[in-house]
Amino acid sequence: MSQIFDAYETRDPAYDEMFVGSELRPPYQRLGDSLGRLSASELISRVEAMQASYLDQGVTFDIGGEERAFPLDIVPRVIERDTWATIDKGVQQRVKALELFLADVYDEGKVFDDGVIPREVITTSSHYHRAAAGVHPPNGVRVQVSGIDLVRDNTGEFRVLEDNVRVPSGVSYVMTNRRAISAALPEAIAEHRIRPVANYPQKLLAALRAAAPAGVADPNVVVLTPGVYNGAYFEHALLARTMGVELVEGRDLVCRNGQVLMRTTKGLAPVHVIYRRIDDEFLDPVHFRPDSMLGCVGLIDAARMGNVTLANAVGNGVADDKLVYTYMPDIIRYYLAEDPIIKNVDTWRMGDASSREEVLDRLDELVLKPVDGSGGKGIVIGPAASARELEVLRGKILEDPRSWIAQPVVQLSTVPTFTDGSLGARHVDLRPFAVNDGDKVWVLPGGLTRVALAEGELIVNSSRGGGSKDTWVLAGPTSSRPSGRGQSQGQSQTQGVA
Amino acid sequence: MLSRIAESMFWIGRYVERAEDTARILDVQTQHILEDAATDVETACRSLLAVMGVEIPPTEKVGLPQMLDMLAYDTTAPTSMAYALGAARESARGARETLSVPLWEALNTTYRAIPAGQFKHMRAPFIFGWVRDRVAQINGTADATMMRDESWQFLMLGRYVERDDMTSRLVATTSLTSAGGASQWNSTLRACGAYDAFLRVNKGVETEQAAAEFLLLDRIFPRSVVHALQRAEGALDTLEGTTRRAGFTDEAHRLIGRMRASLEYRSLHDLLADLPAEMERLQVTCAEATEAVTKRYFAGAEALAWQPV
Numbered sequence: 001m002s003q004i005f006d007a008y009e010t011r012d013p014a015y016d017e018m019f020v021g022s023e024l025r026p027p028y029q030r031l032g033d034s035l036g037r038l039s040a041s042e043l044i045s046r047v048e049a050m051q052a053s054y055l056d057q058g059v060t061f062d063i064g065g066e067e068r069a070f071p072l073d074i075v076p077r078v079i080e081r082d083t084w085a086t087i088d089k090g091v092q093q094r095v096k097a098l099e100l101f102l103a104d105v106y107d108e109g110k111v112f113d114d115g116v117i118p119r120e121v122i123t124t125s126s127h128y129h130r131a132a133a134g135v136h137p138p139n140g141v142r143v144q145v146s147g148i149d150l151v152r153d154n155t156g157e158f159r160v161l162e163d164n165v166r167v168p169s170g171v172s173y174v175m176t177n178r179r180a181i182s183a184a185l186p187e188a189i190a191e192h193r194i195r196p197v198a199n200y201p202q203k204l205l206a207a208l209r210a211a212a213p214a215g216v217a218d219p220n221v222v223v224l225t226p227g228v229y230n231g232a233y234f235e236h237a238l239l240a241r242t243m244g245v246e247l248v249e250g251r252d253l254v255c256r257n258g259q260v261l262m263r264t265t266k267g268l269a270p271v272h273v274i275y276r277r278i279d280d281e282f283l284d285p286v287h288f289r290p291d292s293m294l295g296c297v298g299l300i301d302a303a304r305m306g307n308v309t310l311a312n313a314v315g316n317g318v319a320d321d322k323l324v325y326t327y328m329p330d331i332i333r334y335y336l337a338e339d340p341i342i343k344n345v346d347t348w349r350m351g352d353a354s355s356r357e358e359v360l361d362r363l364d365e366l367v368l369k370p371v372d373g374s375g376g377k378g379i380v381i382g383p384a385a386s387a388r389e390l391e392v393l394r395g396k397i398l399e400d401p402r403s404w405i406a407q408p409v410v411q412l413s414t415v416p417t418f419t420d421g422s423l424g425a426r427h428v429d430l431r432p433f434a435v436n437d438g439d440k441v442w443v444l445p446g447g448l449t450r451v452a453l454a455e456g457e458l459i460v461n462s463s464r465g466g467g468s469k470d471t472w473v474l475a476g477p478t479s480s481r482p483s484g485r486g487q488s489q490g491q492s493q494t495q496g497v498a
Numbered sequence: 499m500l501s502r503i504a505e506s507m508f509w510i511g512r513y514v515e516r517a518e519d520t521a522r523i524l525d526v527q528t529q530h531i532l533e534d535a536a537t538d539v540e541t542a543c544r545s546l547l548a549v550m551g552v553e554i555p556p557t558e559k560v561g562l563p564q565m566l567d568m569l570a571y572d573t574t575a576p577t578s579m580a581y582a583l584g585a586a587r588e589s590a591r592g593a594r595e596t597l598s599v600p601l602w603e604a605l606n607t608t609y610r611a612i613p614a615g616q617f618k619h620m621r622a623p624f625i626f627g628w629v630r631d632r633v634a635q636i637n638g639t640a641d642a643t644m645m646r647d648e649s650w651q652f653l654m655l656g657r658y659v660e661r662d663d664m665t666s667r668l669v670a671t672t673s674l675t676s677a678g679g680a681s682q683w684n685s686t687l688r689a690c691g692a693y694d695a696f697l698r699v700n701k702g703v704e705t706e707q708a709a710a711e712f713l714l715l716d717r718i719f720p721r722s723v724v725h726a727l728q729r730a731e732g733a734l735d736t737l738e739g740t741t742r743r744a745g746f747t748d749e750a751h752r753l754i755g756r757m758r759a760s761l762e763y764r765s766l767h768d769l770l771a772d773l774p775a776e777m778e779r780l781q782v783t784c785a786e787a788t789e790a791v792t793k794r795y796f797a798g799a800e801a802l803a804w805q806p807v
Contacts, residue, residue, distance in 0.1 A: 056607045057599075058591075228592050241595035252502050263501045265648060265737070265795045 004040055004423060005032065005416070011425045011456070014411035015156045017077065026478045027080040034188040035075065040421075047074050047418055050184045059176050060234055070234075071467030072177050073417045074184055077428060077449045078192075079471065080478040084445065087150065087158060087432060090342035092441040093332060095146050095434050098165055098319050100335040102142045106133045106315060116334045117327045124402060125324070126372050127166075127317025129280060131287045131300050135313070138214055138306070139438035142313035144207050144275070147171075147431045147448075150342065152413035159345045159410070161429060163325060165316045167277050170448040171200060171433045172235035173468050175242075178446075181470040193475040195445035200433070201242035203444075207437035208243075208273045211309045219272035222246045222262065224253075226278050226294045236277050250278075255298025260308040273309045274299075280314050322371040322405050323349060350397055350404040359406040360397065363390050366406045368397070381458060383409060412458055415469065417451055427452045428469065429460050446471040499596070499648045505796040506593035507649045510605070511656025513586035514636055517579045519664035520550075521629040524569055524579075526689035527671065528622055530682070531562065549667050550577050570625060571618050579629050580612050598643035601636070608632040651733045655791065658730040659754075663784040665690070665723050666777040669713055683709035690721040710773070711766050723780065727758040730787075737795070749790035757783040 010016035018025060024032040038046075054060075054069040061070045079087075104111050105122055112119040122128050147168025149161040174197050182189050205221065212219035225236035227249050240247035252262050253271065261268035281288045283295040302308045318324060324331075326347045332340045348355035359366060363382050370378040380393050397404050414425035432447035449469040450460035460466040523546075531542045543565040547554055552568055552575075554560050573580045587609035594602055611617040620628055637657075644650050672686040683706050687693040696712045697704075716722040734751045746752050757780060761769065769776060 055610060056603055058594075058602065058606045228588075233591075237594040241599075246500055246503075247595045248500065249502065252500055263797075265499055265501055265504045 004035065004038065004043060008416055008423050009425065011411075011414050013154045014425070014427065015152055015154050015413040016425055017152070017156075017413050017415045017428075019416075027078045027083075027474065030191050031076065031078055031188055034185070034191055037187070043074065043418070044421065046184045050074060050180050053180060053183070054176075057176070058234065059173070059180075061231055070173055071453060072173075072180055073426075073451055073453075073467055073469045074181070075416050075418060075423070076181055076185070076188070076470040076472050077415050077430075079446075079473050081474050081476065082478075083158075084473045086341060087430075088443045088445075090158070090160075090340070091146075091148055091432050091434050091443045093336065093338060093341050094148055094160065094163070094328070095143055095165075095436055095441045097328070097332040097335050098146070098163065099141065099143055099436065101331050102165075102313070102316060102319055103140065104335075105318060106135065111331070111334060114334065116330050117324070121321075121323055121327070122318050125318045125321045127280070127315070127321060129287075129315040129317075131304070132313065132315030135304055137211065137313055138309055139211050141207070141211055141311075141436050141438045142316055143319075143436055144211060144311040145171075145204065146312075146434045146436070148434070150430045150432065151345070151410055152430075153345075154411055156413065158342055158430075160325075160328070160340075160342050161345055161410075162322065163320050163328070164431075165312060165319050167279065167312065168431065168433065169232040169235055169277070170431055170450075170468075171444070172232075172238040174433070174444065174446060174448050174471070175200060175238070177468060177470040192472060195473045195475050197444055197446050200435075200444050201239060203435045203437075203442050204239065204275070205243040205245070207435045208275055208311055210437045210439075211311055212272050213306050213309055216272045220245075220262075220270060221273040221275065222248045222271050224248055224250070224274050224276040224278055224295075226250075226282070230277075232277065239275070250293065250295045253296040253299070255296060255302050258298075258302050258305045258307050260296070260299065260302045271308060273311060275311050280317060283310070283314065317372075320372075322347075322369055323351070323402070326405060345407050345410055348406045350401040350406065355406075356397070356401055360394060363394060365409070367409055368393055368404055368406050371403050371405055379459065381409065409458070412452075412460075415449075415451070417453070417467075417469070419453055424455060426455070427458055427460065430471065445473040501796045503593045503596050504648065504652045505792070506589040507596070507652035508656040508791065508796075509589045510586050510593070511653040511658075512660040513582045513589065514605075514633055515657045515660035516664060517582040517586070517629055518633040519661065519668070520569055520577070520579050520582065521626040521633075522689040522691075523550075523664070523668050523671065524566070525623055525626040526668075526685045528562065528566070530685055546671055549671050552577055566622060570622070573612060579625075580617060583609050583629075583632075584612060593649075596649050598639075600639045600643050604632075604636045604639045608636065648737065651737050652795075655730055655733040655737070658726040658733065659784050659787060661721065661726040662723055662730070663781055665713065665721060665726065666780040666784075669710070669723075670774050670777040686713065692719060692721060695719055707766060707770065710770055714761060714769065715766075724758060724761055727754055727761075730754050731758070734791075748794065750787040750794070753783055753787045753790060 008019065010019055018028045018032065050072060051069055054072065059070055061068055101111065109119065111117055143165045145168060147164040147170065149164065150158045151161045152158055178197050208221045209219055222245055223236055223240040225233060225247055227233065237247055246262065248262055254261050254263065254268065260271040262271050276283065278294050282292040284297065284299040285292050285295065286297055287300045300314065303310045303314065325344065326349050329340045329344055332338060348359050350356045350359065366382045368380045380389060412427035412429060415428050416423045417426035428449050428451045430447055430449050433444045435442045449471045450466045451469055452458060452460045453465060453467050527546050531537055531539055539562065540560055543560045543562065544554060547565060547568060550569060568575050569577055570579050572578045573584060575581055587605050590597055590602055590605045640653065668686060668689060672682055684693060684704065687696050687709055690713065692712065696709065699712065700708050712719065712722065714723045717724055717728070719725055731751060731754055734748055738748055746755065
């Protein structure tokens, strides 16, 4: 009998998703039993085979120009059906509210007049683009793809950490992770009924086609990538291939008379929908950064004329602004007349004098985030920072309070993770991907679980050395069956299909 | 298809073929240099490097290790197999959504031997066999999994243009040292995997002329110059896709067709009179045809202005 979980220790007070003390939580019983049947050496050889296959397939992530295999942990994360149903509804609600908010912000601005959020919060955001004002997307959708980051607090409740409605990445790993884990843990996969993730590209393509300019019956959809040196290039290629569309770079496109065309071996061919994986600022040197070589001159004008649809829409970044995040509960109530299904993490705005005073008094206990940062950049975790770092931070906050928010240290939940030859508790978050085709917001069951591979580390971003886990959303109900750690023998007969 | 992708396909075809042909040439030449006591190693290495387009200043010493570095291991030397495999993979990386998944993996795993350090530890002649095996796997995978659409035609065009270029160099190396007589031609035939076929066709009679004729002019042997030219023409024909009343509008097609005709419609004697010059002409044609294809297909919108219809 295997002992692989014997030395496992949870990290109080963080919520461990697999164990309560030494007992397996119900959703993990089957998985715990299944993994328990593997010896430590068997587990190691499977981990190695999995890593080798990622390198051969080129499932990689670029960090500072170096191509690395995207780290995938062998222990999947399990989410039971009912928990997922709540996430699903909560994400749908949030995307709908964000759509209404963006449509309003770039049009009449009723949300300001009604006093829900001050207008200057939007106009001072670095992601507010006047170029997007007055543009009405063909089917009203601005957020074709979203990735709303969730974390689990110390009680196990899911909370929204941040909204990503610009160009969220990571969905390709959801698909490749499932295939890799199927190969690495065929027994465990067979013993669970897991909701599939492979139909994501079809859902995305349908949403992109639905967003085509009016009057185009058979739109030419393309994926726009910054090129092979972009960190997420693997994902761009995978999405283009699985949707059966062209993957273009800026230099493949040309704008003539307000139309976007692509250079082909047979001359120029029209483009109708661009799933762009380039940030707003790099899309069009005429409107944004004049030094950008990644986009194409005239793209924004073509979009404003309604001849091409950019997905996601330009200007969505205002919704990702972490200061706007603090207003999201009110925004949801205002547009939908519902309470938020998934709560925010408690947050203080540094622009409010009273909150600022309180926060500055206990900087060493809190997490401070720049409002327009992404990828974990600029975040200071108070308890982990030196006195000097905190002094620098204090200066920055006083200089520009609008640019900062503070949150309590959320101890993100933990899941057993294989590092350096043993299993340890590591912190995880969850990015569920949602696709909006204008009729329905569809949430990919599972999403990307990112895991901080260093012990105690709370920042999970891949740019900061994070890895990922396959995320299983169970299709059937979870039966409650008492089971201790490593009680693996003699269970197999009762474990057919759930 | 996208012009940029078409260009990538063309260069994947060229680089993969170049890696294989370099392996074939090195296999034969290193064996020849080692076995033939009469050969001056330095001169032989220099002339082989010259044929492959590498000029080494006379002050520098050149031996087998230096030559193998330039043509096999050095990832920064554009003439090396390591460079060709890396470049093929880099082109493939930019065209990943167009390649079949197994083809991408075949290219990627081959390339991975280089950064992983395996490649530089493989010795000659083992490494030549390894490269040929890997290329056979890449080509076989392409053959079994790729659609016969435009991207396939560009892959084939690249392969056959490169094969012409490299076969011409192989033939040139042979004629440079043809003091070795028939035995030298035999090893050239072996390098092309053509020796047995040649014997069968010629009923066992080995002469220099017959060997040269076989490598240059045989229409149905896949590594002969004329066969490769025919296949390149075929790819260009399919790409153009229209029925023609008269002549050829495609510059690359014209260049390659003219080259093939000038090889086929001359007497063998005439052809062999100055083989090295003839082979150089073939190499120039390959370069010019590549340029013409680039202008017409890979430049996208610019091509419209350049190619009025």
